[in-house]
Amino acid sequence: MLQSLIRRSRRILMTVDAVGGVWRYALDLARELAHGGDSIVLAGLGPEPSEEQAKEAQAFAALAWLKTPPDWMTRNEHDLEMLPQELRALVRDYAIDLVHVNAPTQAVGLDVPCPVVAVSHSCVVTWLHAVRGQTVDGAWGWQKDRNRRGFDWANAVIAPSRSHANMLEACYGPIAGLSVVSNGTRQGPKAERREAVVLAAARWWDEGKNAATLDQAASLTKWPVFAAGPLQSADGQRANFSSVIPLGSVCHDEVRLLMARAGIFVSPSVYEPFGLAALEASTSATPLVLADIPTYRELWDGVAMFYDAHDPRDLARCIDYLSYDAQYRRRLGEAAARRARKFSPARQAAAMHDIYDRAALAVAER
Secondary structure (H helix, E strand, C coil), X not given: CHXXXXXXXXXXXXXXXXXXXXXXXXXXXXXXXXXCCCEEEEEEECCCCCHHHHHHHHCCCEEEECXXXXXXXXXXXXXXXXXXXHHHHHHHHCCCCEEEECCHHHHCCCCCCCCEEEECCCCHHHHHHHHCCCCCCHHHHHHHHHHHHHHHHCCEEEECCHHHHHHHHHHHCCCCCEEECCCCCCCCCCCCCXXXXXXXXXXXXXXXXXXXXXXXXXXXXXXXXXXXCCCECCCCCECXXXXXXXXXXXXXXXXXXXXXXXXXXXXCCCCCCCCHHHHHHXXXXXXXXXXXXXXXXXXXXXXXXXXXXXXXXXXXXXXXXXXXXXXXXXXXXXXXXXXXXXXXXXXXXXXXXXXXXXXXXXXXXX
């Protein structure tokens, strides 16, 4: 009886921001959950979405924008003080059955009569560990403490890969209720024709995306290298390209078309808790050349080419090797596309439902 009640359609409150990869993660998951009968309320933090983004979200969810910024845009912890109150108001107004926060910091102090599930997509602590080999201190020290409290507050914690889950526990210690649910994505467009170009896509101002290595490699390759994505952040961080051809910010659907036309897709990132862009490219059977980091090995070993993440010559060698061998490109792309079928939105939503069920049962039994 209890199990049948837990399996009913839910009213889910899910936090988002309109700037990073969390937006695409949340919309793809929320769309699938809504398709399965759940009602979704998206609670946004930070800069408001574009008209195009808002229109996409409102096709299947209610959209509310909060005054609180996401943690990575804050000056200190005090900037997050009003978040529990803002989320509680939405829980009350929409009669929410479950809260899904897309940052553990957002779970802290969230005293609500329903389960709270926290997903760790990334954080400054694991970013510093992976990108600079440093630990958090000084002005960012509060972030580690608040994330730790968020892990402890939530009824379930999710990482998008086993590699990221391992890094979380290496940085924070054991995390109760930590599960892995891989991201999912919709099928990409099919390639009607391929162009002799390399494509990469990321927020290039982020040091972890490793723009410098990509740019150095582009000066050595036969094929031109194009980069989709912003070069500058809202707070002034900037990447510069001299050999890569920057495309700037490109709408999501256009990026998917570019992925389908490119002869090779490259991700030079040294920090990827999952790496959604590589998955998106693979659904169009675009061959992958990836930095040799634990996440990419976990997800794509055997169906991608890997290079030393800090060696632009190694990256250039991989690109040139593929550029001369159309048959190998096709085989590698088809292998990546087969692997990508494991990461469907339907499978992701089913796994999330299992965790939602367990979180609800834990709350009911308290």
